[in-house]
Amino acid sequence: MSESIKTGGVGKSPAIEKINRLNAISSRMQAAALMEKKAFYDQQEKAAAALLKRQHIIEDFQISFLKK
Numbered sequence: 809m810s811e812s813i814k815t816g817g818v819g820k821s822p823a824i825e826k827i828n829r830l831n832a833i834s835s836r837m838q839a840a841a842l843m844e845k846k847a848f849y850d851q852q853e854k855a856a857a858a859l860l861k862r863q864h865i866i867e868d869f870q871i872s873f874l875k876k
Contacts, residue, residue: 865871
């Protein structure tokens with residue numbers, strides 16, 4: 809139901825108009841979700857890699873941040 813439904817008559821059906829409005833809202837929500845994924849997915853991946861690298865450095869050099 810990604811396309812608008814058209815009636816063959818002169819008038820507009822309220823049910824068809826509601827379906828068309830819901831399709832438009834759904835399309836906007838899908839577009840926003842796709843943009844969010846493209847914008848933040850790479851950043852999350854890079855942040856996770858940086859944290860993993862820091863964790864390896866802490867383990868390799870036996871660094872402790874606890875007060876003695």
